[in-house]
Amino acid sequence: MSHVIEFAQVVKRFGRLSVLDGLSLSVQAGEVYGFLGRNGAGKSTAIRVLMGITPADGGEMRVFGERVTPGAISVRRRIGYVAQEQHMYPWMSPRALSRFVRGFYPTWDESRWRELNERFGLPEKQRLGTFSGGMKAKLALAMALATRPELLVLDEPTAGMDPVARREFLDLVRGETEREGVTTFFSTHLIDEIEAVADRIAIVEGGRAIYEGALAPLVARTVGYSIAMQDDVPGSFPGPFAAENMRVLEDAVRGGRRRLVMFLDSAPSLQHSAASAHFPHLNPGWSHESLSLEDVFVALVGPHARTAATAS
Amino acid sequence: MATKALIGKDLREHGAAAIGLLVASLVMVALAIAQNRSAAFSMSPFEVVRFALITFVPLIVLTLGNRLIVREYLSGTRLFVEALPVGSMRPLLVKYGLGAAFLSLLAATLLAACVLGSSAADDVTPQWLGQLLLKTLVVMCLYWSIVFCFSLCGHLRIVLYLVTLGIVAMIAWMPAIDATRFAPFRLLDRDLFVFERDVVPVADMLWTLALAAAFLVTGFLIARLGNGSVADRLARPMTRRDFVVLGVLLIAGSGLAGVIAENRTREPIRFGNTSVLRVPEPAIEMYFASELYRERSEAFLASVQTAVEPMQARLGIDALPIVRLALRPTRERHDIDYGTLDGVYVAGNWLENDSYDDAVLVAVVLHGLLTARTTGRAPFEPHHWVLDGFTRWWAETLGEPQALQTSHRDELLTRAVFVASRLDDDADLVTGWQGIADNFGYPSAEALAFSAVLYIAETQGVEAVYDLGRAFLAEPVAASVLGSFSDRSRPAWQRFTTATGLTRDDFTRDWAAWLAQRSRDPGVAGRLALIPALDPVFEVDSSDAAQPAIVAGYTPRRGRVVSEVHEEAVCVFRYGSLSAFDYEYEVGDEDKRETRCVADEAAHVLSGRHGSGDRVYVALEFESPDFHQALRLGSQRLVIP
Incomplete structure (x- = not known):
């Protein structure tokens, strides 16, 4: 399967601050790709590099197999983009916006634009300055889709939306991407948004991808255990096997219990039960905890994980 | 397509405002031209263009920069355009181009309005108009480039404008700096900008354009620095530190202004x-x-x-x-x-x-x-004749008509009658007074003004002259805007009529008639007979292209016999080089040639002193022991072909 997006060891620095520190990932044609990361992890910068707005300082970046260079607008013409904040001209109406934007996209589909506006319930002649945040995001999505893009890039489009608007917007994204089969690069820090739509994800932290792949294996490879503090024997767990085959993402005391979250590095096929089989000397007090995707995400990018990574 | 879309967007967003600015400019220009018309001899209507360039055009350019660029950066809409498939510089280039196009339209409109407000005396030629347009465009280009550059500096632009204003004020007002020696100040020179017709100030225009280019390039560099992150940072709301810097700069600027003001104080x-x-x-x-x-x-x-x-x-x-x-x-x-x-x-x-x-x-x-x-108000046109006439009348009479010595009266009226006799029948002695002063010299113009005041004193009473003096010569220039408007609400002729009881038409007609009668007064007629009955003639002889000559002489005046000219009397040819522009010129004593007062069309030949393109003021005067001051027979401005 051909790659629509390829980041290979992409580096971007602002002064002494490394925002992208060897980011590598690839997005295949037709897939919905979740780009997860905390605020400040480098997601928006990665997208600016991807769009050719900001040049990378190192590594290689390809979109549609074409090397992205700053100012290369041929790539941008094939991308539909929904920004985190909608800085549209407040004096424009959707009709005026279409008149303006269509000049930049040879593939602009006016009938689709009208159809999407109607479907999204956007008044054609109302000034954008009077639109709510949710309406503006829908308008941006309609605009991105009306360009008949080969790649849809969504940069945290639901930031600042209330839960209802957010849900509505995500439904629209899901519906439209399924309908069009367009490759989608969905950046967010909200894992539940991704859970619903993404085929594959990358989790970015500190400017590099710490996980890339499907969602299910990620959850499967992350295990959690807890024990009441009075039952814990210091040094008895995780033990030699775990030290060799797992990365401890979190080792913290919460609510009178010591909690451990571990990531199975070298044995992607291991299941929880199998893992348990490798812990024969577990004290009876240890119990397995089921983790949500959000728990996994927090464990992967949270402060404990970073402390562990620093220590290692 | 993208450029068209960008232009279309900006036209939709700013078109109405642009039309509004254009209309407002036209209104300002119309007012200035109307004001100019009421002030006889003081300005060419084209001076309004320079007036516009140093007053409201900078404000229009600021508005333009604010709408086209600052607003885009402060509101963040630039980020929306940035994500569109268009080169990063093209939106800015389009904006610069649109601004330049609008200013070109404004320049053309201003000049067109001035052409409509001009008269035959302005001698509007395509070449001159082209030169004016070019100079206007170059100055506007500089303004726009500065504003373009500063507009990309976000909130810092306010500081930059203040600093620029301070520097311009320093250059313009510092006694040690002659601002007219270098561009762009020389381009906007009070006289050269409008009245220079022959020499195109290419060097000044190129320097000004170079300065504009420097600002333009700096603007684009700021926009590109850190992929636009610098411009974005500058566009963010001002921090406390920014305010502190602004405060420090303002204090420093005030101090500098104080030092400049101190330096300007002359002992x-x-x-x-x-x-x-x-x-x-x-x-x-x-x-x-x-x-x-x-x-x-x-x-x-x-x-x-x-x-x-x-x-x-x-x-x-x-x-x-x-x-x-x-x-x-x-x-x-x-x-x-x-x-x-x-x-x-x-x-x-x-x-x-x-x-x-x-x-x-x-x-x-x-x-x-x-x-x-009157802080300079009394000599201001069209009141100058009142000042000259009143002061001479007062010096002669001390306010009491009976104190006027007959010999003084006769000599002054002789001068006045002489000047009036040399003018066309329909010449307006009042509104044409300044031109008379230029053509026949101030002593004769003063005598003419004296005769007007004497006429008022003799026909309307001496109190009318006092009232005239109080109305025109006692009050300083208004110290406030309201005071100025109040002054404007009372036109000069209305004040004249209130003071003297004479309407404009009655006064100009009856005074001229009274003056004609005075020519028959024995004392005046006798003195008129002492003036040679000669008319001056001037010519440029360019038969020798290498050494063109100015030829001046005298022809017999028709209708008069040559009378008893004093044996020591001489006729004097005076001349002086003029700059490229016209204003009142008083020829000095340095360059003059004397001859006997006889009809001779080539009495004075001046060759080898002036070259092609030179402008020369030439005058022929009569000097005699019978008159205290030289009597100018006539003068002319010659252009050596």
Whole structure:
């Protein structure tokens, strides 16, 4: 399967601050790709590099197999983009916006634009300055889709939306991407948004991808255990096997219990039960905890994980 | 397509505002042209373009920058455009181009309005108009490039504008800096900008364009720096630190302005304690150079004092500036220095004066006093004839008509009649007065103005003259905007009619008729017969292209017989080089040639002094012991082909 997006060891620095520190990932044609990361992890910068707005300082970046260079607008013409904040001209109406934007996209589909506006319930002649945040995001999505893009890039489009608007917007994204089969690069820090739509994800932290792949294996490879503090024997767990085959993402005391979250590095096929089989000397007090995707995400990018990574 | 979309967007967003600015500019220009028309001889309507360039055009350019660029950056809509498939510089280039196009339209509109407001006297030619348009466009290009650059500096632009304003003020006002020596200031020179017709200031325009290019390039660099992150940072709301920096700069600027103002303060003229006479009220100081001249100087001081005191009382002037008179024993009688910067300063030689010469000098002192008193308003056109006529009349009469000596009256009226006889029948002696002064010299123009005031005194009574003086010569320029508007609401002729009881038409017609009658007064007719019946002729002989010659001479005046010209009388040819622009020119004593007053069309031939393209002021005068001052027969401005 051909790659629509390829980041290979992409580096971007602002002064002494490394925002992208060897980011590598690839997005295949037709897939919905979740780009997860905390605020400040480098997601928006990665997208600016991807769009050719900001040049990378190192590594290689390809979109549609074409090397992205700053100012290369041929790539941008094939991308539909929904920004985190909608800085549209407040004096424009959707009709005026279409008149303006269509000049930049040879593939602009006016009938689709009208159809999407109607479907999204956007008044054609109302000034954008009077639109709510949710309406503006829908308008941006309609605009991105009306360009008949080969790649849809969504940069945290639901930031600042209330839960209802957010849900509505995500439904629209899901519906439209399924309908069009367009490759989608969905950046967010909200894992539940991704859970619903993404085929594959990358989790970015500190400017590099710490996980890339499907969602299910990620959850499967992350295990959690807890024990009441009075039952814990210091040094008895995780033990030699775990030290060799797992990365401890979190080792913290919460609510009178010591909690451990571990990531199975070298044995992607291991299941929880199998893992348990490798812990024969577990004290009876240890119990397995089921983790949500959000728990996994927090464990992967949270402060404990970073402390562990620093220590290692 | 993308460029078209960007242009279309900006036109939709700013089109209405642009039209509004254009209309507002036209209104301003129309008002300025109307004002210009009411002020005879003071301006060409095209000076309105320069006026616009130094007053409201910078404000229009600021508005343009604010709408086209600042707004885009401060509101963040730039980020929306940035994500569109368009080169990062193209939106800015489009904006710069649109701004330049609008300013070009504005320049063309301004000039078109001025052309409509011009008359045949302005001699509008395509070449000259093209030169004006070019200069206007270059100046506008500089303004727009500066604003374009600063607009990309976000909130910092306010500081930059203040600093720029401070620098411009420093250059314009610092006595040590001659701003007219370098571009772009020289391009906007008060005289050259409008009146230069022949020389295209290519170097000044190129320097100005280079400066504009520097600002433009800096602007684009700022926009590109850190992939636009610098411009974005500058566009964010000002922090406390920014405010502190702004405050420090403002304080520094105020300090600098104070230093400049201090440097501009000039030490006033002060006389020492030796060879100086002093009168406390009205304050007069006189430097008489040597004890040898004390007695004559005391007499002249008394005559000045005698003239000033009653005038102050009659005009109801509460305070007058100090008068300083300096004797220059080596000078000619009518070689007078005159200044009104701090009080009134007059330097001349009164040692050999008779009463007529004294009256000339006293009139100069009164002229200075009323000019200083009214902060320059009294000599302002179209009131200058009132000032000249009133001060001479007062110097001759001290406000009492019976004090006027017959010989003085006859000589002055002879001059006035002589000038009037040399003008066309339909010439307006009042509105054309300044032109008469230029053509026939100030002594004759002053005599003409004197005759007007004498006519008012004799027909309307002396109180009418006092009222005229109070209406035109006693009140300083209004100190506030409201005061100025109040002044404007009372046109000059309305004030004239209120003071004298004469309407404009009645006055100009009846005065001219009265003056014609005076030519039959024996004293005047006798003096007129002492003037040679000659008309001046001027010609440029360019048969020798290498050495063109100016030929001046005299032809017999039709309808008059040659009369008894004094045997010591001479006819004098005076000349002086003119710059590229026209204003009143007083030819000096340095360049002159004398001859007997006989009809000879080539009495004076001046060759080898001027080259092709030079402009020369030439005048023929009559000097005779019968007249205290030279009588100018005529003058002309010649262009050597």
